[in-house]
Amino acid sequence: MAKPVADDAVLKTSNKKKYLLWAVGLLLLLGAIGGIVGGIIAVRRSRQRDVFPAFRGVSYTPWGSDVASSTNSRASIQAMKDANVNMVALNTFSFIEDQDDTGPVTLDTTASSRTNYSTDDAGLVEGIRYIRAQGMDVFFKPNLDLKDAQWRGKIPASDGFFRSYKEWMVSRAVVAQSNGVSILSVGTEFNGAQGDEAAWRDIVAAVREVYDGQLTYSANHDSYQEVAWWDAVDMIGIDAYFPLTENEDDEPSKPTIQQRWVDQGEQIGMFRNKANLRTMPVIFAEAGYRSATGATTESGHDGGANQGDRRDNVNLDLQADAYDALLGIMGGHRFDWWQGAFFWNWEVNPRDNEDTYNSWTPQGKPALQVMTEFYQKWAE
Incomplete structure (x- = not known):
């Protein structure tokens, strides 16, 4: 005897239940995946925060015995704190x-x-x-x-x-x-x-x-x-006065300077591995740039690049870009063995118009704002 044919309404109801159960299961699965992904992202974010450099530094150069005895020197030290500095290299x-x-x-x-x-x-x-x-x-x-x-x-x-x-x-x-x-x-x-x-x-x-x-x-x-x-x-x-460019008249872009720091970071990392120093942190006991065209060259370090009169070839943007590139690249997750820089140099008595000089200090210049913002991020 032939089996009776199921009623169309019954079949439709049964199929709807199957689809509903499938949809609920899919939503639960997506929710679980979302939770896992969210957890992974949270872990990654926390790891990224964990590798912020320990030291937010400047190199303080009193050039005499007035380290903190005058109104000016104490104001200079207070300005370091205002810039989110937590470690002062006292030279x-x-x-x-x-x-x-x-x-x-x-x-x-x-x-x-x-x-x-x-x-x-x-x-x-x-x-x-x-x-x-x-x-x-x-x-x-x-x-x-x-x-x-x-x-x-x-x-x-x-x-x-x-x-x-x-x-x-x-x-x-x-x-x-x-x-x-x-x-x-x-x-x-x-x-x-x-x-x-x-x-x-x-x-x-x-x-x-x-x-x-x-x-x-x-x-x-x-x-x-x-x-x-x-x-x-x-x-x-x-x-860390690495020559990042060669031409004293060159004004390299920030991406160019960033790539040079990637190269330097990789070289330092390879040295640590080769010398069996994988667990040893690295600091830039000194680093910095003058606010002058040519500041990223070798002679920008030794004072020859376009220095002339101390008010010649002033380039505030290049100094700021160089600070940004160094802190952004070396302070990133990629080089988590790097623990900070001490920027040369922080003066007891910066000039009121320091931004018109091709000097080393970031005081009174856009580079100071760059440094302050990075240090604020690292301090959070």
């Missing part, structure tokens, strides 16, 4: 006569335009304490210069030099320890002397006996890969 300068001098390191406060910028210990301590009282940490960067105005990178390695330098650096470490300094640089740009690995390990060991904060060495941009004793300190420090 001081002591001297030897010339590159062959193996005598003791001395202060020089004579009335010379070249050498009248040593900071005595009273001014140093007052400055450290005042900066910390404003809620910022201190990266102490004691620099050794030559009275004959030659670059410290020309000082050769010698037993006599290391003997006097070690004594001096330990004395700086004692001041740092006594006054709550967070980071201490054991040297700056000693291209000619940094190759004596044993001597530098000895200096670092002596410093650690009296100082328990973080240590770095501030290598010049062209020689950081030649330092064989990075593992003796806590972070790789680079004075």
